[in-house]
Amino acid sequence: MTTVSAVKLIQPGEIQSMPADDTPLLVYPNVADLYKDRSTRFAQLAKDHDLADWLQFCAQLTAAQATAISEIDAGEVLEENFVRESLKHGVPPLSVSTWKAGEDWQKALQAFITAYEKQEVQEPVKKVFAEFKKADAAELAKQAQAYLTLDEAEVKPEWAPFISAVLQLIWSKRAAAMTHAKIYSGENSLCPVCGSHPVTSVVRVGDRDSHRYLICSLCSSEWYGPRARCTNCDTPKEVTMLGETRESLVQGECCDDCGGYLKLMFQSRDPMMDPVADDLATIQLDMALEKEGFQRTGRNLFLMAIAQSEKTDT
Ligand SMILES: [Zn+2]
Ligand SMILES: [Zn+2]
Incomplete structure (x- = not known):
């Protein structure tokens, strides 16, 4: 202890x-290296660690993110003025609270699963992916939205790491595309x-x-x-x-x-x-x-x- x-x-x-x-005062992510470096770090930390299996699983999860990121749509480019005004007034321009999971979510989920399946997939992960494929799209989308707004009771625990990985892909790609305004007090x-x-x-x-x-x-x-x-x-x-x-x-x-x-x-x-x-x-x-x-x-x-x-x- x-x-x-x-x-x-x-x-x-x-x-x-x-x-x-x-x-x-504000730095947007560099998604070209973010997930690749993170996956390497997870694998490094997994060595001789009490939580080796779990950290190794996270290394796989982030390796799939690294592969999928180039397939993720950055969405509409936000107007410079809108971003500037939002940041100035403390309103997040890419707010999680107003997001509705749509086509962006569907496509990102698919890209992530495809990327993950390029690796050796463990049985429990195969099971989750099979569930995803059978799941009602509206139900999955609802869980993604719930996870973002901290309604975790709504989310199946075994689905959560995968849902998280996909949500991170969507948001980091959108944040990385915001190269313009950096006004932030x-x-x-x-x-x-x-x-x-x-x-x-x-x-x-x-x-x-x-x-x-x-x-x-x-x-x-x-x-x-x-x-x-x-x-x-x-x-x-x-x-x-x-x-x-x-x-x-x-x-x-x-x-x-x-x-x-x-x-x-x-x-x-x-x-x-x-x-x-x-x-x-x-x-x-x-x-x-x-x-x-x-x-x-x-x-x-x-x-x-x-x-x-x-x-x-x-
Ligand atoms: Zn953020
Ligand atoms: Zn305090």
């Missing part, structure tokens, strides 16, 4: 504000592009060195989040960093005010890290943090049980 200890306590005076220079607890929860947050390297971004669990856009500040509520108090060791790649950024925590990953500690894969590989940290009385505020679409617990904070 993993235990955690406080590795750093940040005082209110050290809380960061938004950057004054030209550091980007910052300080959102939900994705400014689609309105979904963050999966985790990452302190980046390279041209965004030392800046922290929240990573969207659905569309993979990244938005700026000042460090050392709770991403769930606007408390001006200090947050506590809890982790296995001071040097651990993944820490929990915990807030005593709202009792929430979001994981924080330091890319400088492992350039291969992936927000989704490394989140799932550190479930032990979640269990330890929950034992300390903190509630997870991030959502990982491949994991139903954890997402369930933060249904109340939307």
